[in-house]
Amino acid sequence: MTSHSWLMLDHEAPRYRLPDELRARDPMGGRDCGWVEQMLPFVRRFSRPGDTVFDPFAGFGTTLLAARLEDRLASGCEIDASRIDLIRERLARHGLAHGTTLLHASCDALEDSALPPFDLCLTSVPYFGCRWTGAQAASQLYQSQNYAQHLDGLRNVFHRVRTGLRDGGACIAMVENIRLGERVLPLAFDLARILGSLFAMEEERVLVYPHEGHDSESDAHTDRRHEYALVFRKRRERIDLQTTAALLDALRADGHAFTLFGSFSRWQQDPQGTVPADADIRVDGDPERLDALLRWLREHGFSVTNWGDPVAAPLHLDTYRGRHYFRADRVDANGALIRLDICYEQ
Structure with a gap:
């Protein structure tokens, strides 16, 4: 070829x-x-x-x-x-x-x-x-x-x-x-x-x-x-680790409650370990709080999807029951990727 x-x-x-x-x-x-x-x-x-x-x-x-x-x-x-x-x-x-x-x-x-x-x-x-x-x-x-x-x-x-x-x-x-x-x-x-x-x-x-x-x-x-x-x-994409960490700090500073878990949490504890492909956060499934979080992300340049489909605003959570998480992606002008997986169901 x-x-x-x-x-x-x-x-x-x-x-x-x-x-x-x-x-x-x-x-x-x-x-x-x-x-x-x-x-x-x-x-x-x-x-x-x-x-x-x-x-x-x-x-x-x-x-x-x-x-x-x-x-x-x-x-x-x-x-x-x-x-x-x-x-x-x-x-x-x-x-x-x-x-x-x-x-x-x-x-x-x-x-x-x-x-x-x-x-x-x-x-x-x-x-x-x-x-x-x-x-x-x-x-x-x-x-x-x-x-x-x-x-x-x-x-x-x-x-x-x-x-x-x-x-x-x-x-x-x-x-x-x-x-x-x-x-x-x-x-x-x-x-x-x-x-x-x-x-x-x-x-x-x-x-x-x-x-x-x-x-x-x-x-x-x-x-x-x-x-x-x-x-x-099929490969793990490289995210910008420092920008992702700064984003999580900004979310907390603006009052959005979440629990960080998964590979990004492990990487913060051991930076010599496996490099994460995203940051996993767990949030309360309350529709108003979740809608506020997704709205904040959109205002900061993120696209929000669920199983590849764009998530419409305002959020109608019942439409997504059983799909367990939203994905928020942002690609900056230098090509850096920030990716959050937002889990809202146990």
Whole structure:
């Protein structure tokens, strides 16, 4: 992979292309099938031979085929049984069915033991607004009834991905913004926000394709001439320790009561120990006091989120019951990060 911020894809090699007879068996005619050439550079750069590459939206096995071609192990989840069969047949035709694990499920529904750890997550996400004509399933994101439901489904899947991804591993998602009628939905940017709540963003690539026109059979239109590859990493981000300590002092001075616990508290007691990635504070769950704290943080330049979603002001705490904590982030002009995790439920 070059050092450029884009990747030019000129054509799809016939030897890797999904065969027409397999494409014809798919409920959507295979129109959402990506290119092996799209995935190969990312497999090569972000994994090593013998690593496991995982695709939570396995689709037609494009990522899995790219992984096996590069001597990686491959695993994937696919909720549609007919596509599971297509993946198996496609890999078998290449003589690469071995070294592949396929799970007929949405990965967020799996127990930890059912999904072994993996070294790279590489996927193209399903698009909102497609006319899914295949088997109905509660977790089939192609049949999401509204955009918020679709984003919730993506969030649930990538939360599970984070659990299975090894520390230091990359999570890479291919995604485009989409047009529904006269409305453009910023799916790429909304997904980046979701992934940013789970991983550290490392880079982005723009994949550029030859233009083949829009597919008139789909309500959701994408500009296939370009696509984003969002590259994130599962790693601990470095926070500014001294600025964070000063912020905690300022909170106390302004009358906000809290208990500091976790890694930042341990680091203050032993500065030679593990460097914390955030400061954890526990506060009273009283809505008025909590709202006052979040308002103070906003006034001091913090963005406040809950599971990646912005928290609206004034706070309606019942909306967030069961989610246990808020996250407050601030990035200063010098790039310094301050991050607080504010626990309000036991």
